[in-house]
Amino acid sequence: MSGLVVLVTIDGKRAAIAAPDVESVIELEAIYPVPGAPAYVAGLTAMRSQTMTVIDSSVALGLPSASQNAERCPVINIDGHLYALLVDNVEDVVETSSECTPIAGGYGAAWAGVAKGMVETDTGPVLLIDPAELVLKRSLKAA
Amino acid sequence: MDDLLTDFIAETREMLEAITSELISWEQDPADRARLDSIFRFVHTVKGNCGFFDFPRLEALSHAAESALADVRAGWREADKPLVSAVLAIIDRIAIINDAIEAGTPDPEGNDDALIAAIGGDGAGLDLNDTFVETPTPVQSPSPVQSPSPVQSQPNAPAAPRTIRLPVELLDRVMSGVSDMVLARNDLARRLRETGSEPALEGPFDRLSGILTDVREAITRMRMQRIEHLYHGLPRLVRDLSAELNKNVTIEVEGGTVELDREMIEMIRDPITHLIRNAVDHGIEPSQARLAAGKSATGRITVASRQSGNKIAIALSDDGGGLDIAKIKQKALSSGLLSAAELDAMSEHAVINLIFEAGLSTADTVSGISGRGVGMDVVRSNIEKIGGTIEVRSAAGQGTTFIMNLPLTLSIISALTVSVGEQSFAIPHSYVAEIAHGKSAAIFLSQVGEADLVTFRGSRIPCLTLGNVLGLTNRRAGTDQRLIMIKLSGGETFTLAVDQIHDQEDLVIKPLAPAVMEAKLYGGSTLRDDGQPILMLDIPAIATMHDLLSVNQIRAVQNEPDETAQADIAKRTFMTFVDLHDRQRAIAMNLVTRIEEIASETISTEGDRSQAVINDAIIPLAGIDGATVPDGRVKLLRLSDGENEIGYPVKQLGQSIDTTEDLAPHDTDASIEGIALLDGKAVPVVDGFSLFARFGTDSPHMRKLTCALPENDDWAQRILAPLITAAGYTVSTHDAHNADISIVTDGAPDAAPNPSGKVLHVHSDIDKAGDPGNGIYRYDRAALLQALHQAQLEIAS
Numbered sequence: 037m038s039g040l041v042v043l044v045t046i047d048g049k050r051a052a053i054a055a056p057d058v059e060s061v062i063e064l065e066a067i068y069p070v071p072g073a074p075a076y077v078a079g080l081t082a083m084r085s086q087t088m089t090v091i092d093s094s095v096a097l098g099l100p101s102a103s104q105n106a107e108r109c110p111v112i113n114i115d116g117h118l119y120a121l122l123v124d125n126v127e128d129v130v131e132t133s134s135e136c137t138p139i140a141g142g143y144g145a146a147w148a149g150v151a152k153g154m155v156e157t158d159t160g161p162v163l164l165i166d167p168a169e170l171v172l173k174r175s176l177k178a179a
Numbered sequence: 180m181d182d183l184l185t186d187f188i189a190e191t192r193e194m195l196e197a198i199t200s201e202l203i204s205w206e207q208d209p210a211d212r213a214r215l216d217s218i219f220r221f222v223h224t225v226k227g228n229c230g231f232f233d234f235p236r237l238e239a240l241s242h243a244a245e246s247a248l249a250d251v252r253a254g255w256r257e258a259d260k261p262l263v264s265a266v267l268a269i270i271d272r273i274a275i276i277n278d279a280i281e282a283g284t285p286d287p288e289g290n291d292d293a294l295i296a297a298i299g300g301d302g303a304g305l306d307l308n309d310t311f312v313e314t315p316t317p318v319q320s321p322s323p324v325q326s327p328s329p330v331q332s333q334p335n336a337p338a339a340p341r342t343i344r345l346p347v348e349l350l351d352r353v354m355s356g357v358s359d360m361v362l363a364r365n366d367l368a369r370r371l372r373e374t375g376s377e378p379a380l381e382g383p384f385d386r387l388s389g390i391l392t393d394v395r396e397a398i399t400r401m402r403m404q405r406i407e408h409l410y411h412g413l414p415r416l417v418r419d420l421s422a423e424l425n426k427n428v429t430i431e432v433e434g435g436t437v438e439l440d441r442e443m444i445e446m447i448r449d450p451i452t453h454l455i456r457n458a459v460d461h462g463i464e465p466s467q468a469r470l471a472a473g474k475s476a477t478g479r480i481t482v483a484s485r486q487s488g489n490k491i492a493i494a495l496s497d498d499g500g501g502l503d504i505a506k507i508k509q510k511a512l513s514s515g516l517l518s519a520a521e522l523d524a525m526s527e528h529a530v531i532n533l534i535f536e537a538g539l540s541t542a543d544t545v546s547g548i549s550g551r552g553v554g555m556d557v558v559r560s561n562i563e564k565i566g567g568t569i570e571v572r573s574a575a576g577q578g579t580t581f582i583m584n585l586p587l588t589l590s591i592i593s594a595l596t597v598s599v600g601e602q603s604f605a606i607p608h609s610y611v612a613e614i615a616h617g618k619s620a621a622i623f624l625s626q627v628g629e630a631d632l633v634t635f636r637g638s639r640i641p642c643l644t645l646g647n648v649l650g651l652t653n654r655r656a657g658t659d660q661r662l663i664m665i666k667l668s669g670g671e672t673f674t675l676a677v678d679q680i681h682d683q684e685d686l687v688i689k690p691l692a693p694a695v696m697e698a699k700l701y702g703g704s705t706l707r708d709d710g711q712p713i714l715m716l717d718i719p720a721i722a723t724m725h726d727l728l729s730v731n732q733i734r735a736v737q738n739e740p741d742e743t744a745q746a747d748i749a750k751r752t753f754m755t756f757v758d759l760h761d762r763q764r765a766i767a768m769n770l771v772t773r774i775e776e777i778a779s780e781t782i783s784t785e786g787d788r789s790q791a792v793i794n795d796a797i798i799p800l801a802g803i804d805g806a807t808v809p810d811g812r813v814k815l816l817r818l819s820d821g822e823n824e825i826g827y828p829v830k831q832l833g834q835s836i837d838t839t840e841d842l843a844p845h846d847t848d849a850s851i852e853g854i855a856l857l858d859g860k861a862v863p864v865v866d867g868f869s870l871f872a873r874f875g876t877d878s879p880h881m882r883k884l885t886c887a888l889p890e891n892d893d894w895a896q897r898i899l900a901p902l903i904t905a906a907g908y909t910v911s912t913h914d915a916h917n918a919d920i921s922i923v924t925d926g927a928p929d930a931a932p933n934p935s936g937k938v939l940h941v942h943s944d945i946d947k948a949g950d951p952g953n954g955i956y957r958y959d960r961a962a963l964l965q966a967l968h969q970a971q972l973e974i975a976s
Binding site for chain 2: 066069071074085087089117119
């Protein structure tokens with residue numbers, strides 16, 4: 037697949053999310069924690085009078101929570117629910133220059149569930165992830 | 180009936196329109212099974228609907244077409260050209276008759292026999308082509324006034340009720356749009372407040388808010404329907420089923436006024452029908468078996484619905500034989516669903532809920548009624564599709580109950596906002612029975628093992644600390660907290676201790692993401708006016724989680740007060756306080772019903788009598804005796820002897836103390852029962868008996884006064900009368916002559932008031948009421964109440 041991707045950094049590693057999957061990128065204001073929710077749910081936030089669930093991407097991958105998160109968050113919509121993804125950093129929206137191809141040997145345990153494959157960009161190869169997997173895989177596992 | 184007929188006509192027309200293209204395709208390819216099915220469904224539906232009305236022609240026509248098509252579906256007949264043509268001719272005829280019914284004109288002339296014969300059975304020997312060519316002619320020619328085309332016939336149609344049919348999805352979109360608009364309005368309101376008030380914006384903004392409220396209400400109503408609509412058909416269904424199965428079954432429905440989203444009603448129609456079929460077929464035993472088991476010969480099915488918070492619970496029970504656990508286990512084993520070891524480890528409740536798994540039907544024989552088509556797994560998936568849950572409870576020999584919990588898709592609910600630490604949460608108001616301050620002397624907190632108990636009005640109620648429930652804190656319930664008495668729909672009570680109680684608001688509840696639902700603590704989320712998201716607590720889930728729903732727990736709660744009452748016989752509990760004369764006093768705790776703070780303005784004193792207005796009721800006050808009431812908020816003990824209420828204003832509340840010692844007598848003051856030794860101090864105890872003898876409302880001084888209202892004044896009857904009754908008067912309309920006080924309005928001339936009574940002028944014109952001696956403006960509630968109380972005091976003294 038070639039097209040636009042949003043480049044983000046999760047746990048110090050660069051990853052890409054297909055631009056059509058991203059509803060918007062927001063400046064995160066306050067996060068209101070949800071007591072009792074799984075650890076990867078950082079809390080709720082409100083943006084333009086809409087409530088969204090904030091997902092800590094690192095924790096969702098089974099990694100330790102990042103010490104510092106970017107203020108900007110990509111927002112994705114799954115089944116009508118909005119999720120803001122906490123990531124280390126949100127870079128640019130860039131054009132990919134290749135199809136999405138799998139890599140022999142896999143991507144490591146943490147990334148295996150969410151990885152779609154590798155895409156080439158101007159700044160080198162990045163891992164294309166499926167944000168829905170990031171959010172929902174964890175829900176299923178925890179259930 | 181007219182509504183039903185309109186619906187029938189509209190539905191038939193709609194189906195005709197939809198089916199036109201199907202007809203054409205079918206004509207081209209008669210072997211097309213899907214098209215055949217949809218045409219079959221059409222004639223089948225028309226035939227079914229005709230059963231309600233007396234349309235013999237429509238019924239005969241649709242029946243003929245249905246039989247023929249059924250034969251085709253069964254493979255007994257071929258969909259050859261003559262057959263297709265005959266079906267088309269019948270459908271045309273149905274359209275024409277439908278138009279005639281709508282227009283209210285007599286049936287178009289013409290004989291349907293040829294049409295029916297054409298389609299009927301063998302078809303051999305009939306010149307089908309001829310029939311087809313001929314038939315349309317008599318259809319159209321004898322009714323020249325009436326155009327066969329539905330479009331052209333419209334202008335002639337009588338004024339039908341102006342209704343339109345809309346896809347529910349469209350309503351959904353409008354509704355969610357309006358909800359978002361409310362949230363956006365709240366956001367805007369907050370920003371307006373932050374930037375300071377701007378008079379030029381305030382007016383239009385208020386107007387916008389008002390309109391939005393109206394629209395929201397209208398839209399909500401648009402989608403709501405009483406669940407009765409679903410229940411109407413059930414008695415007939417049960418009657419037909421029991422006749423067919425040769426059983427005696429009656430059905431009772433309760434709670435038909437519960438309103439449910441229209442779409443929700445449609446979605447649960449099939450599951451409920453299915454459950455009822457099952458209940459009649461498998462649940463209720465044959466009469467002989469019932470008699471042998473010592474039950475009445477007639478089986479009973481009950482359907483009850485209740486709204487609790489933003490959920491609707493529908494319970495469908497039968498008093499039949501119950502589910503056969505052994506059979507369910509065996510079935511689960513043989514179908515490979517679970518292993519024997521797994522089954523053994525499961526609770527009975529878990530086992531019977533296996534009936535919702537796919538491929539588990541315990542019926543031995545597949546009867547015509549149930550056990551075919553949809554199974555319980557489909558029922559469950561349909562309920563879950565709309566965000567509901569279903570479970571089953573069963574007792575062998577006693578019956579089965581299915582409990583469905585359904586959400587109100589998009590609900591606006593009244594909720595209490597509370598907070599723990601920095602965080603706010605919402606509690607549906609329907610669960611809140613009462614609120615108390617932890618410091619309140621009517622409340623006693625005690626610990627039993629690890630559990631907190633609250634004693635309130637003689638009951639011991641389990642107490643959960645919200646912070647602990649949410650894992651935010653680990654503390655005991657304390658006097659620094661506020662206590663919310665929660666009452667669940669089953670009548671179970673418990674107390675929830677929170678740090679703060681803020682406000683009661685109407686909140687638009689939005690569904691939560693699955694990840695958040697996993698916490699199993701929340702039912703939805705909402706945005707507060709300040710833009711902060713708030714989670715709404717799922718109170719029943721929290722209660723279940725803490726075992727507050729189990730039968731044992733309920734018994735324990737109910738029994739405990741009795742036990743303590745016995746233990747309390749020798750012991751008396753007093754509450755100490757400082758009265759308005761700065762004296763230490765105590766009062767028997769069982770007299771105190773609650774402690775309130777009231778505004779000092781609501782207290783009025785005349786001579787040695789004082790009273791306070793609380794929630795439009797007048798309560799006599801004791802313990803003032805010439806003391807000045809401090810300005811601002813006054814703490815008030817509300818005392819009751821079971822019939823009468825007295826307020827006792829105090830300066831300061833003390834504590835409650837138990838004592839088993841007798842009181843030392845105190846001779847000089849009749850208002851003092853005795854001196855109690857409380858915590859080493861001698862405190863005079865106020866005598867409840869003399870208190871109520873002197874101040875109770877039934878004392879002769881405070882007899883109920885009558886107030887005469889003008890007879891022909893609607894406003895006085897509708898608006899004023901309730902206010903006057905609440906203020907402690909008896910309202911009289913015709914006996915003005917003997918009334919203690921007479922109200923005179925501008926509209927109705929005074930009808931000879933009691934010469935010795937008081938007269939109160941009430942003006943509808945605010946300018947006339949300007950001067951205090953001149954009467955009162957009719958909507959000046961405070962002044963009205965004040966005048967009424969003043970009169971009470973004057974007459975009493």
